[in-house]
Amino acid sequence: MRNSIKIMLIILTVIMSTSLMGQQFNDDILSVELLSNRDAAVAGEQLDVALIIDIQHPWHVYAPVGNDDFTIPVSPEIFVEGQPFSVLDWQFPEAEKIAVAGVKEPAAVYGDRLIVRTVLTIDQSVVESLPIKGEVYYQACDDAQCLIPATVNFSLTLPVVSDASASKPINAEFFRVAQVEAPEAAVIAEDQEDDDISGLVDQYGMILTFAIIFFGGLALNLTPCVYPLIPITISFFGGTGASKGKTFWMALAYVLGIAVTYSILGVVAALGGGLFGALLTNPIVLISIAAILVGLSLSMFGVYEFRLPTGLMTAASQSKAGVFGSFFMGLTLGIVAAPCVGPFVIGLLTYVAAQQNVVLGFTMFFTLAMGLGLPYLFLAMYSSKLSSLPRSGTWMIGVRVIFGFVLIAMAIYFLMPLLGMFGNPIMAVFLIGSGVYLIMFDKSGEGNPGFNRIKQGLAILLIIIGTWMGVPEAESSGAGIDWTHPATQSELDELLAGSKPVMIDVYADWCIPCKEMDKFTFPDADVVELSKKFTAIKIDMTHQNGAFEQDLLKLFSIKGVPTYIFMKNGTERSGLRSAGFEGAEDFLKRMKKAL
Numbered sequence: 001m002r003n004s005i006k007i008m009l010i011i012l013t014v015i016m017s018t019s020l021m022g023q024q025f026n027d028d029i030l031s032v033e034l035l036s037n038r039d040a041a042v043a044g045e046q047l048d049v050a051l052i053i054d055i056q057h058p059w060h061v062y063a064p065v066g067n068d069d070f071t072i073p074v075s076p077e078i079f080v081e082g083q084p085f086s087v088l089d090w091q092f093p094e095a096e097k098i099a100v101a102g103v104k105e106p107a108a109v110y111g112d113r114l115i116v117r118t119v120l121t122i123d124q125s126v127v128e129s130l131p132i133k134g135e136v137y138y139q140a141c142d143d144a145q146c147l148i149p150a151t152v153n154f155s156l157t158l159p160v161v162s163d164a165s166a167s168k169p170i171n172a173e174f175f176r177v178a179q180v181e182a183p184e185a186a187v188i189a190e191d192q193e194d195d196d197i198s199g200l201v202d203q204y205g206m207i208l209t210f211a212i213i214f215f216g217g218l219a220l221n222l223t224p225c226v227y228p229l230i231p232i233t234i235s236f237f238g239g240t241g242a243s244k245g246k247t248f249w250m251a252l253a254y255v256l257g258i259a260v261t262y263s264i265l266g267v268v269a270a271l272g273g274g275l276f277g278a279l280l281t282n283p284i285v286l287i288s289i290a291a292i293l294v295g296l297s298l299s300m301f302g303v304y305e306f307r308l309p310t311g312l313m314t315a316a317s318q319s320k321a322g323v324f325g326s327f328f329m330g331l332t333l334g335i336v337a338a339p340c341v342g343p344f345v346i347g348l349l350t351y352v353a354a355q356q357n358v359v360l361g362f363t364m365f366f367t368l369a370m371g372l373g374l375p376y377l378f379l380a381m382y383s384s385k386l387s388s389l390p391r392s393g394t395w396m397i398g399v400r401v402i403f404g405f406v407l408i409a410m411a412i413y414f415l416m417p418l419l420g421m422f423g424n425p426i427m428a429v430f431l432i433g434s435g436v437y438l439i440m441f442d443k444s445g446e447g448n449p450g451f452n453r454i455k456q457g458l459a460i461l462l463i464i465i466g467t468w469m470g471v472p473e474a475e476s477s478g479a480g481i482d483w484t485h486p487a488t489q490s491e492l493d494e495l496l497a498g499s500k501p502v503m504i505d506v507y508a509d510w511c512i513p514c515k516e517m518d519k520f521t522f523p524d525a526d527v528v529e530l531s532k533k534f535t536a537i538k539i540d541m542t543h544q545n546g547a548f549e550q551d552l553l554k555l556f557s558i559k560g561v562p563t564y565i566f567m568k569n570g571t572e573r574s575g576l577r578s579a580g581f582e583g584a585e586d587f588l589k590r591m592k593k594a595l
Helices: 003-028 197-222 229-238 242-273 281-299 310-315 316-336 343-355 356-386 393-442 449-470 489-494 513-522 524-532 546-557 586-594
Strands: 030-036 046-053 060-062 075-079 085-087 096-098 107-111 113-122 129-138 150-163 502-507 535-540 562-567
Touching: 003 150, 030 129, 046 060, 046 107, 046 129, 046 356, 046 393, 060 113, 060 535, 085 316, 096 449, 096 513, 107 197, 197 343, 197 356, 229 242, 229 356, 229 393, 281 393, 393 449, 489 535, 489 546, 502 513, 513 586, 524 586, 535 546, 562 586
Parallel strands: 502 535
Antiparallel strands: 030 046, 046 113, 060 107, 075 129, 085 113, 096 107, 129 150, 502 562
């Protein structure tokens, strides 16, 4: 009898020791911290929160989806009973698949760091402070064993304010731009993290992130807004008679000018909440750029030689004057690239705005802009080679005349937002007239058959393009997307409250990718047919001066146009927001996921 009692006591001791040891291990394995996206909760509004769960290597926890009934998934919970807020379902990232002993299918697990997010809707009656408490229930496993399930508690207390302007954004590295979805619409974001700058900083460190930003700027050359820089660069440097060394420094100053302007615009847009490129809506800016281009074109036509004022010429050498002039030209034309922003740039804008660090923001955008401007350094060097060709004959005059026409065409291009419906006809007349002049009246290059053929071919091309632009567009037969254009917040709220999913197109008249979407993507038959299942909304941000536009910028965190937002049941669909031009096939995929 005594021996039996001893055996039972030994067994109980082992069980209790194992349990305590497991609990001790669990305490060391998992650490949890709850963070919010703002330093104060706003009464009556929503608050994004993120739960940062750090898991010690080599342990892992099971995901709530993708596993069998025998696994115990990680289960975070915020206590809502008796609390002045409601909570949406947690949004989990995609889990890692690993082979687990005794299980046929690979198991979905999380290791190292797990970040889950949700949204709290705060009651209007809350005052002073908001205590948030909860727990994480989990089972830690490694390749050989699983510990007994355990619980870790977490808490966070925030002050409560009634005015949203008194609440500042914080912890930007843990929050996406898109909102967390309602439970019935919850999906895992598939491509959101690809453009998350804070994620790049966390994963690769600041130095490597700057390298990635540089190559991101290089990729911006594939967007249509920077195409005008090509003829302008060729025209500006093609007619100079500078030496090779001087041309390099002029080209470098030109690129630096572009980078400085682009950086300033980016930081102002990020910290001020405005749209990137909206400066192009200012008539003074547009007219100033057009005047500079026309002035340069007159020098190409031989009206005068383009030089700096005598006072500056005296104060600096000819070489420095050329560098200063190139830098000034780059400062002006840096605005050209501003309207084109893709998801990568929007992520950078959001990161800079959240950090509120002007030095960091300028440095990041300067790095991005240097990547953008790098090809133009080589283009400027190549363009200058035209000046080193033999000057005998009249063919060189013809080159300058062609460059002059290019510069005037670019001046008209910048004025088109001000010309409205007359923009296309004026450009068409100019292009046709330029082609006719080059064929019938320009005598340069007659002694050079090769150049003459090139000039005539270019002239014919100008006439064809001008004729195409001058042909009025056929009236729509009605077979297109049925867009609705709300002008007030109440109209928008009424549309969002409907039973259909919502597709929002945020655009501007000065936005070239917006025009490409209207011309190539939205007329697609499949896109038009599927759009009938949506409430399709177009919001004009050309001027963004009104209270309605300003509120929308803040509500949807819009940093650039075009931006496309999909919503359902009044909540944005996570991971489906897009920016920039997108072909019909890719846009269709987003539409199908939004249904």
